[in-house]
Amino acid sequence: MEPLDTPGIVPQHLKRRVVQGIPLVEIFQRLLYRVRPGLPGHLDDIILGGIALLIAGAPIYQFIKRQLLQWVTSEITIPENEPIAREVLQWMSANVVAKVISNSGATQAMVVSSNDLNAMDPYMSAMYGRRGMGAMAHEKTDELQALPPVGSKVFWIGMRPFLFSRASFSSGRGTRLAYSEDSEHQRNLLKVTTLGWNLAPLHAFVKNCHEYAVELKLKAGSTNVYFAGGRGGMDSGYGNWNCVVKSVRKLDTVDMDEHIKADLLKDAEEYYLPETKEFYANCGIPYRRGYLFHGPPGTGKSSFSAALAGHLNCDLYMINLASGNVTDGGLHQLFLSLPKKCIVVIEDIDAAGIGRELENKDDVPPPPTANPPAQQDAEPHQPPRHRTRRTGPNMVTLSGLLNAIDGNASQEGRLLIMTSNNPDALDEALVRPGRVDKKIHFGNLSGSAARSIFMRLIGRPAIASGLLTMPEAAQKATAFALELPPNAFTPAEIQNYLQFLRNEPDRAIAEVKDWAAKQQEKPSKGTCSSEYDSTSCVTSSVPSLLGCFY
Numbered sequence: 001m002e003p004l005d006t007p008g009i010v011p012q013h014l015k016r017r018v019v020q021g022i023p024l025v026e027i028f029q030r031l032l033y034r035v036r037p038g039l040p041g042h043l044d045d046i047i048l049g050g051i052a053l054l055i056a057g058a059p060i061y062q063f064i065k066r067q068l069l070q071w072v073t074s075e076i077t078i079p080e081n082e083p084i085a086r087e088v089l090q091w092m093s094a095n096v097v098a099k100v101i102s103n104s105g106a107t108q109a110m111v112v113s114s115n116d117l118n119a120m121d122p123y124m125s126a127m128y129g130r131r132g133m134g135a136m137a138h139e140k141t142d143e144l145q146a147l148p149p150v151g152s153k154v155f156w157i158g159m160r161p162f163l164f165s166r167a168s169f170s171s172g173r174g175t176r177l178a179y180s181e182d183s184e185h186q187r188n189l190l191k192v193t194t195l196g197w198n199l200a201p202l203h204a205f206v207k208n209c210h211e212y213a214v215e216l217k218l219k220a221g222s223t224n225v226y227f228a229g230g231r232g233g234m235d236s237g238y239g240n241w242n243c244v245v246k247s248v249r250k251l252d253t254v255d256m257d258e259h260i261k262a263d264l265l266k267d268a269e270e271y272y273l274p275e276t277k278e279f280y281a282n283c284g285i286p287y288r289r290g291y292l293f294h295g296p297p298g299t300g301k302s303s304f305s306a307a308l309a310g311h312l313n314c315d316l317y318m319i320n321l322a323s324g325n326v327t328d329g330g331l332h333q334l335f336l337s338l339p340k341k342c343i344v345v346i347e348d349i350d351a352a353g354i355g356r357e358l359e360n361k362d363d364v365p366p367p368p369t370a371n372p373p374a375q376q377d378a379e380p381h382q383p384p385r386h387r388t389r390r391t392g393p394n395m396v397t398l399s400g401l402l403n404a405i406d407g408n409a410s411q412e413g414r415l416l417i418m419t420s421n422n423p424d425a426l427d428e429a430l431v432r433p434g435r436v437d438k439k440i441h442f443g444n445l446s447g448s449a450a451r452s453i454f455m456r457l458i459g460r461p462a463i464a465s466g467l468l469t470m471p472e473a474a475q476k477a478t479a480f481a482l483e484l485p486p487n488a489f490t491p492a493e494i495q496n497y498l499q500f501l502r503n504e505p506d507r508a509i510a511e512v513k514d515w516a517a518k519q520q521e522k523p524s525k526g527t528c529s530s531e532y533d534s535t536s537c538v539t540s541s542v543p544s545l546l547g548c549f550y
């Protein structure tokens with residue numbers, strides 16, 4: 001039975017009821033209720049009231065704090081999938097986190113291997129699930145790098161304080177709209193805040209991070225290779241680049257006609273001169289340059305693109321349209337998020353199956369029937385090139401591609417390289433002058449190139465290990481080139497043959513003739529043979545380019 005209420009004293013059961021549903025207050029109230037006999041007067045009520053006030057006041061305090069901060073500070077927000085985010089993280093890692101860690105002041109850091117595919121990915125898994133939030137170690141054993149931990153950090157540059165924070169999109173100011181609600185597409189944001197009413201100090205900070213990253217890259221002799229896709233796909237509405245840091249591929253390791261090589265280098269170097277940029281601007285020409293590298297697979301198209309990026313000290317961005325998950329919108333976003341100076345490679349553009357879209361719906365070919373009459377005897381119908389349509393697994397249309405590469409909103413300053421095994425299949429609109437300024441054929445290995453590939457793979461290592469002298473190595477390289485039928489094999493094939501005999505120069509020379517004869521007996525090289533799935537010929541993508549580095 002409930003006790004009778006004493007006038008002037010609030011009964012316990014009533015107190016309990018009023019705090020029900022306010023979790024913390026309810027717990028405290030229960031605790032106090034147990035120790036009440038020891039507490040004088042209304043102390044428990046005062047304590048409870050204080051706690052309730054704190055809990056109720058916290059959101060109001062947060063709101064006022066946010067408003068005040070917004071009023072006296074400026075802030076920039078960078079999605080973590082933006083290339084610049086990586087540079088900011090690199091700077092923070094070296095200049096703030098590393099110092100804090102070495103001063104033993106840190107209790108949290110996120111540690112990743114510096115050559116990790118995407119430094120942001122471990123962060124994502126820490127943030128959204130598999131391992132829980134907070135500091136984590138990556139399993140890789142190569143060099144480790146400490147990144148700013150989850151949360152925020154205040155640091156000073158001169159007399160100015162900055163607040164750096166990493167947050168998920170939902171906690172950002174007004175950022176929710178820019179992102180999909182789908183958790184697969186969630187992105188983290190980097191925010192840098194400082195006191196003041198203009199963005200100049202923050203711009204200077206980001207620029208400094210960029211310069212630092214460039215310097216670091218130069219020192220390390222590495223090229224940042226960004227490839228499109230990965231977590232979240234590209235149809236999330238946000239162009240998504242993932243980064244791999246690779247050692248620079250040296251130009252002298254790509255065997256090709258020296259005149260062509262020199263001409264391309266000169267052209268690309270000139271393109272990036274300030275005078276050239278000025279010239280384009282004065283003449284009203286969009287500041288863009290495009291090359292088409294065509295030829296059989298394994299002839300060095302991707303290798304040369306990678307070496308060119310290393311030579312020009314710029315990042316390489318690569319897209320594989322044949323992967324089937326690129327939409328027009330995604331491609332547009334990818335091009336929009338490119339930096340001013342970079343090389344973009346669209347690999348195997350013919351494999352993407354892009355043709356000119358049908359001019360009107362009457363051009364739509366009839367649906368295929370199970371047994372088309374007299375099809376076996378008739379020449380297969382070749383639709384006029386202007387009326388072809390998408391045939392590959394991609395979701396990009398020709399107009400979408402053209403719009404991305406040189407539409408009004410497209411970034412200027414990039415060098416676009418399209419590679420193709422079958423340039424005849426490309427629409428004229430895609431390769432017209434202005435979009436493609438140089439077409440370069442990459443062919444099979446000439447005699448002199450065979451000599452230099454032998455020197456690179458067998459000669460030089462043998463000289464270094466004392467197995468051969470320089471003249472001996474040169475002599476063997478010449479002998480090897482003489483044994484090999486000229487222009488019959490791709491550099492990739494010869495590389496493959498030589499790398500397994502790298503410690504046996506004499507055997508490499510003695511057996512090359514037989515090897516060549518056997519290879520030539522095989523069904524046509526450089527095209528899809530019937531024993532393979534046709535897609536295996538067209539889907540060379542990220543790994544294909546990554547294989548071009550060391």
Ligand SMILES: Nc1ncnc2c1ncn2[C@@H]1O[C@H](COP(=O)(O)OP(=O)(O)OP(=O)(O)O)[C@@H](O)[C@H]1O
Pocket residue numbers: 253254255256295296297298299300301302303304347419420421442490491492493495540544545547548
């Ligand atoms: N001209 C070359 N000089 C040196 N190495 C080469 C050359 N061509 C190919 N290779 C070697 O062969 C492999 C494949 O080369 P790469 O990917 O550059 O060819 P590709 O023409 O781009 O082929 P795909 O059309 O299939 O993309 C790489 O390991 C590369 O080192």
